[in-house]
Amino acid sequence: MYQELTIPSVLMNCKFEIDDVEKEWTLTKPFDFIFSRMMVGSFADWERYLEQTFEHLAPGGWIEIIDCLFSIESDDGTLNDDLAIMQWVNYLIEASTDLGRPLTEEKRHNQRLIDAGFTNVQEKLFKWPTNAWARDKKHKEVGLWTLTNIGGGLEGLSMALMTRGLGWDKEEVVTFLIQVRKGLRNPRIHAYWPIVVLYGQKPLAEPSTV
Incomplete structure (x- = not known):
């Protein structure tokens, strides 16, 4: 059952609703147009979610998915497995998998869109630096925003997964995240988040079954 929200100062043809997209x-x-951003780890059944988006798009309508390929990578060897940020990523992947909502599911989105019936499926990859280590102005700014986003939400991203999935207590998580923050802020670590953007279109006409 969805809930419609009344928000002041919005256009007359705009409304906001809250619902559980995992339900019918x-x-x-x-x-x-149906759009989702950073929903990695949100769904237990991505196939069903995409089936429902396909069903509720008008013919010719589009879906867009923006998500993080949940891994931190580097192209110059400044990132290694001993660092807290790498351990953090691995811990979250382990916990999310054990809880039935893996953070690695976005790697299968392309094929899922095709299987759901979408055509004109396109995939684009981007690199978001973990901080302002990049030399060019554009990626330096992206890195600053990424650090603000991930660094500010680090405890929120980690607490439930690490306590429920790994059995840590709150104090252990908070203490560990101190080292993770240091790694995320370290400009000598030239790491980045791989970001994927996918598009798919519902055909203008349903395929003939004759």
Whole structure:
């Protein structure tokens, strides 16, 4: 059952609703565009989610998915497995997998879109630096925003997974994240988050079964 929100100062043709997208969608009007960002680890059944987006798109409508390929990478050898940030990533992958919502599922999105019936599927990859270590202005700014985003939300990203999935207590998590933050802020570690953007279109006409 969805809840419609009343928000002041919005356009008359704009409204906001809260619903659980993992449950059966009860929406009656089709969409021209369905968008999701950073939903990695949110769904137990990605196939069902994409099936429902396909069902609720109008013919010719598009889906766009922006997600993180949940790993920290480096192209120059400044990142190694002994660092706290690498251990953190591995811990979260382990915990999310044990809890049935793996943080690595985005690697299969391309094929999932095709299997759901989408056409014109496109995939683009980007690199978001972990901090301002990059030399060029654009990626330096992206790195600053990424550090603000990940660094500011580090405890929120980690606490449930590490306590429920790994059995850590709160104090252990907080103490460990001190070292993770130091790694994320270290400009000598030239690491980045791989970001994937995928598009897919619902065909203008349903394929004939004859």
